[in-house]
Amino acid sequence: MTPRITWQKLKSAVIQLHPDEDITLLAKAYDFARRAHAGQKRKTGEEYIYHSLATANNLVELKMDMQTIATGLLHDVPEDTDKTLDDIRREFGDDICTLVSGITKLGTLKYRGIERYAENLRKMFVAMASDLRIIIIKLADRLDNIKTLDIHRPDKAKRIAQETLEIYAPIANRLGMFELKSQLEDYSFPFVYPEEYKWVSSLVKDHLKNERKYIDKAQKIAYHQLMKNNVPVIEIQGRVKHIYSLYKKLLSRGKDMTRIYDLIALRIIVPTVADCYQTLGVIHRRWTPLKGRVKDYIAQPKPNGYQSLHTSVFTEFGKVVEFQIRDEMMHEIAEYGIAAHTKYKEATNKFYSKKSLHWIDDLLGWQKDIKDNMQYLKDIKNDIFQDRIFVFTPEGDVIDLPEAATPIDFAYHIHSEIGGHMSGALVNQQMSSLDRPLKSGDVVEIIKDKNRKQPNADWLKMAKTGKARDKIRNQLRKNGSEKFWN
Numbered sequence: 001m002t003p004r005i006t007w008q009k010l011k012s013a014v015i016q017l018h019p020d021e022d023i024t025l026l027a028k029a030y031d032f033a034r035r036a037h038a039g040q041k042r043k044t045g046e047e048y049i050y051h052s053l054a055t056a057n058n059l060v061e062l063k064m065d066m067q068t069i070a071t072g073l074l075h076d077v078p079e080d081t082d083k084t085l086d087d088i089r090r091e092f093g094d095d096i097c098t099l100v101s102g103i104t105k106l107g108t109l110k111y112r113g114i115e116r117y118a119e120n121l122r123k124m125f126v127a128m129a130s131d132l133r134i135i136i137i138k139l140a141d142r143l144d145n146i147k148t149l150d151i152h153r154p155d156k157a158k159r160i161a162q163e164t165l166e167i168y169a170p171i172a173n174r175l176g177m178f179e180l181k182s183q184l185e186d187y188s189f190p191f192v193y194p195e196e197y198k199w200v201s202s203l204v205k206d207h208l209k210n211e212r213k214y215i216d217k218a219q220k221i222a223y224h225q226l227m228k229n230n231v232p233v234i235e236i237q238g239r240v241k242h243i244y245s246l247y248k249k250l251l252s253r254g255k256d257m258t259r260i261y262d263l264i265a266l267r268i269i270v271p272t273v274a275d276c277y278q279t280l281g282v283i284h285r286r287w288t289p290l291k292g293r294v295k296d297y298i299a300q301p302k303p304n305g306y307q308s309l310h311t312s313v314f315t316e317f318g319k320v321v322e323f324q325i326r327d328e329m330m331h332e333i334a335e336y337g338i339a340a341h342t343k344y345k346e347a348t349n350k351f352y353s354k355k356s357l358h359w360i361d362d363l364l365g366w367q368k369d370i371k372d373n374m375q376y377l378k379d380i381k382n383d384i385f386q387d388r389i390f391v392f393t394p395e396g397d398v399i400d401l402p403e404a405a406t407p408i409d410f411a412y413h414i415h416s417e418i419g420g421h422m423s424g425a426l427v428n429q430q431m432s433s434l435d436r437p438l439k440s441g442d443v444v445e446i447i448k449d450k451n452r453k454q455p456n457a458d459w460l461k462m463a464k465t466g467k468a469r470d471k472i473r474n475q476l477r478k479n480g481s482e483k484f485w486n
């Protein structure tokens, strides 16, 4: 196990992160937590306070504000000690008390498989909507817990790891916190899929040594070419793919390692957006790009805010190399996601504004509909945890939908009225069937028929979002056609 974080270490890390701020609050929080947890030990045998310190330190690594870091120290106090939320309010004020209370509420839920899934999610998202920092602290807490999984009975360790894979990591991903998401996944992986973990680990070991050699060569050539073309390079780094994301990619590539082009990718960080495109040009003049592998996430960011240019090129070493090109701001946002918000407020506002987080509102809107109903559970899981796509209205408004959503989902997303009267759809100005899976960048126009009285019951099968299905069911029910879909 890596050495634990001490108070001294935490303090100097915080001073480095927030050099101009007073650390009185932090010192007070440490003192309070240390006294409250005094005498308590974790299953690892260590003093409880080391878990509080580690959680706070994870928040430092996420570059969070002083209040949030202090809350990391206090996060388990009301649940596990004699001190109450009122004590915390008296000592630290309303803001910190609200954060601690949010985490305490989340802490009381237990994962009991799919039947509790919806309840878990609902609590997570209610907390999220009230203050995203609650979720970030919860993720920092979970990261420390997942690192000490082997102290639990195997079945318990597996349950915690599975919950982390199914709930926590996807939420971190949704918030664009890539580094944290990857760590949560990589620590959980061996506990949930031990055999698969062994298999992927040995594959990586076999390939890495060989690949490093030509990646180093490609890195030198790329650097040289960029210098020659006067592109200012801040850094070129080789990054090794995280093991769980490699596992998932292998599954989607027929378990064929030769079809994985980004076991190691080269990441080029340059000062400006213009430099990014210039870099791409230089790389493509030197090496031939693979068809269909050039991705411009700068012009079309991923729904979680990720931006970069990606390309894979044929090199003279007989190997394909993937390049990821980005500026410094994109890099920080790619690593820390929403947590980079404080530093790059303007840029991130675009992605994390109330409007772009409307999927949270959607969830809050129909949480009351959640019954013990597998269909609802599946709908929610699909809506939140699959990759999202961006499609456009003819007016250029961006609509955020789950992957494989159809024109029906699009129509109902805009308005039930439009959905209910739909007769067809134009996708990129071409007539399209209503069950065609939409792709990011598609421009979708719904053709309405005023004479249509109600949706077609078949649309239930074509819709991919719970929201559209819900509305279709309601409209059918209103028109007394329950027999058609029940």
Ligand code: MN
Residues within 6 Å of the ligand: 051, 055, 075, 076, 141
């Ligand atoms: Mn904790």
